Amino acid sequence: MRPETREQYRIAVFALPATLFMLVMMAIPLGSVVWQSISDDTGLSLAAYAKIVQSNLFIRVTRTTLEIALGATLVAFFLGYPIAYFLAKQSTKRQTIWLIVILIPFWTSSLVKSFAFVVMLGHAGILNTFLGELGLGPYKMLFNRIGVMVGMSHFLVPFMVFPILTNLRSQPPELAKAAAIMGAGKFRIFRTVTFPLSLPGVVSGALLVFILALGFFIVPKLLGGRQDVMLSSLVDFYAREVFDFQMSSAIAVILMATALLAAFLLSKVRGGASILSKESS
Amino acid sequence: MMEGQGSTWRRANAAFAIAAMIFLLLPSLIVIPMSFSDSELIIFPPKGYSFHLYQRYVEEPGWVSASILSLRVAIWTTILSICLGVPAAYALVRGNFPGRRMLAMFLLSPIMLPSVVLALAIYIYFVRISLSHGELRLVLAHCVATLPFVVVTAAAGIQTVDANIERAATIMGASRLYVFRTVTLPLVIPSIVAGALFTFLISFDEIIISIFVAKAGDTTLPIKMFSSLVFEVSPVLAAISTMLTLMSALICILVTFAQKGDAKP
Numbered sequence: 301m302r303p304e305t306r307e308q309y310r311i312a313v314f315a316l317p318a319t320l321f322m323l324v325m326m327a328i329p330l331g332s333v334v335w336q337s338i339s340d341d342t343g344l345s346l347a348a349y350a351k352i353v354q355s356n357l358f359i360r361v362t363r364t365t366l367e368i369a370l371g372a373t374l375v376a377f378f379l380g381y382p383i384a385y386f387l388a389k390q391s392t393k394r395q396t397i398w399l400i401v402i403l404i405p406f407w408t409s410s411l412v413k414s415f416a417f418v419v420m421l422g423h424a425g426i427l428n429t430f431l432g433e434l435g436l437g438p439y440k441m442l443f444n445r446i447g448v449m450v451g452m453s454h455f456l457v458p459f460m461v462f463p464i465l466t467n468l469r470s471q472p473p474e475l476a477k478a479a480a481i482m483g484a485g486k487f488r489i490f491r492t493v494t495f496p497l498s499l500p501g502v503v504s505g506a507l508l509v510f511i512l513a514l515g516f517f518i519v520p521k522l523l524g525g526r527q528d529v530m531l532s533s534l535v536d537f538y539a540r541e542v543f544d545f546q547m548s549s550a551i552a553v554i555l556m557a558t559a560l561l562a563a564f565l566l567s568k569v570r571g572g573a574s575i576l577s578k579e580s581s
Numbered sequence: 582m583m584e585g586q587g588s589t590w591r592r593a594n595a596a597f598a599i600a601a602m603i604f605l606l607l608p609s610l611i612v613i614p615m616s617f618s619d620s621e622l623i624i625f626p627p628k629g630y631s632f633h634l635y636q637r638y639v640e641e642p643g644w645v646s647a648s649i650l651s652l653r654v655a656i657w658t659t660i661l662s663i664c665l666g667v668p669a670a671y672a673l674v675r676g677n678f679p680g681r682r683m684l685a686m687f688l689l690s691p692i693m694l695p696s697v698v699l700a701l702a703i704y705i706y707f708v709r710i711s712l713s714h715g716e717l718r719l720v721l722a723h724c725v726a727t728l729p730f731v732v733v734t735a736a737a738g739i740q741t742v743d744a745n746i747e748r749a750a751t752i753m754g755a756s757r758l759y760v761f762r763t764v765t766l767p768l769v770i771p772s773i774v775a776g777a778l779f780t781f782l783i784s785f786d787e788i789i790i791s792i793f794v795a796k797a798g799d800t801t802l803p804i805k806m807f808s809s810l811v812f813e814v815s816p817v818l819a820a821i822s823t824m825l826t827l828m829s830a831l832i833c834i835l836v837t838f839a840q841k842g843d844a845k846p
Contacts, residue, residue, distance in 0.1 A: 314668040314671045314757075332705065332706065400834065402605060403837075404606065408829045414810060416611050418814055419611065420611060454605065454608065515695025559695055
């Protein structure tokens with residue numbers, strides 16, 4: 301064996317404990333979920349999938365999940381892009397301070413945030429009390445789609461901000477300067493230079509947010525109504541209430557496949573983007 | 582004219598961005614005054630202030646024991662994730678062996694998987710292998726979710742260490758493990774601390790995986806908060822939320838400092 305190869309094996313050994321752990325604790329469990337979804341007592345069977353495709357409940361929940369995930373992605377984009385654009389213009393020192401403002405809610409427990417939204421959006425909540433004093437409302441903002449949207453986009457905005465901010469930071473400032481010298485106004489520079497160049501960041505942020513949104517469980521359960529059941533809740537329902545592991549596994553496999561597909565697209569987008577940026581490591 | 586248009590655009594953007602950031606921060610901030618309310622009702626702003634809700638947190642059965650369970654699970658999860666994740670990050674950064682990219686994707690894949698899928702898989706697995714130790718179930722399952730974060734933060738730190746320092750030590754006859762322990766590890770302590778703090782926080786706040794894998798008697802703090810939110814929204818939640826928010830804020834600030842220290846050399 302060449303010494304170089306032997307050296308590489310010595311380095312690879314460092315990853316062995318983690319790899320074994322993930323094989324035993326993740327790969328085997330996930331593999332058996334896939335297996336469980338395509339087999340029953342008699343052997344291979346696609347019965348669970350056939351049942352799912354014909355189930356009105358599943359089709360309705362899938363539509364709701366896609367609607368909510370797309371909606372939350374859009375809201376996160378409209379809130380996240382201006383934040384990223386604003387942060388990109390700040391000095392490094394100010395950026396650090398503003399980033400803490402984003403990171404604190406990012407790292408706050410989703411239960412804390414859900415509790416806060418229950419208090420803020422409820423019938424006698426802070427927002428309705430405030431609106432009441434203006435002679436408006438009360439509006440129903442909790443246990444319906446509005447509650448889910450507010451809670452989810454609040455959670456997802458930071459995931460949109462980070463990739464866009466990374467992209468905006470890596471844009472050479474000379475481009476905007478050149479456009480300004482040519483006489484373009486600030487908005488025109490944004491529309492014709494900055495924004496088109498930031499699209500890889502937008503796409504990668506949107507895909508990431510969409511993947512995360514597909515798997516939401518806590519927020520729709522706590523802030524949504526009966527109409528806002530998402531696929532995760534359906535997995536939970538079949539697994540822990542009906543004890544139908546085959547059905548819950550099949551839905552989990554569908555969820556996993558969708559997420560992996562989006563993740564694959566994400567790696568394509570990122571791969572393309574990293575060639576453009578300076579630090580293509 | 583051009584100037585005027587530009588500054589309006591910039592001001593409008595700044596106003597919108599700041600409003601959006603206030604929206605992000607608002608839920609974390611609003612729980613703080615509420616936690617000092619002296620009322621049994623959840624009202625904002627509170628009429629009077631006291632430590633009454635914190636007292637209830639301590640005295641009402643279940644909250645403190647749930648917090649202790651979460652604390653124990655989070656500490657063990659952190660220790661296990663660091664022990665597994667830091668060497669793995671080293672192999673991924675320094676190695677050039679075949680399959681390195683595949684291995685990185687494999688180790689980081691839990692980030693991309695919906696928690697509920699992992700939760701279901703591990704839950705069914707534990708039933709099948711009849712692992713009955715409640716705390717161990719939680720620690721092992723949490724570790725699957727936290728390991729990628731340790732790998733990512735540790736790898737970022739190891740990348741800043743000059744590989745030539747390690748090479749020099751190796752040429753002197755030191756073994757890989759010895760070099761890793763005495764040269765690399767001390768240099769990446771700030772990243773490891775950052776990774777450990779985040780791991781602790783993720784595990785302490787973890788809810789979906791815990792709901793699935795925890796045994797009936799093992800109520801972690803998030804599980805207890807979740808059932809309180811589902812069944813009766815207890816005002817004690819305001820006190821707990823304030824403590825959790827402060828913990829998150831503290832960890833964010835500590836990590837910002839830890840990473841500052843990392844960037845120096």
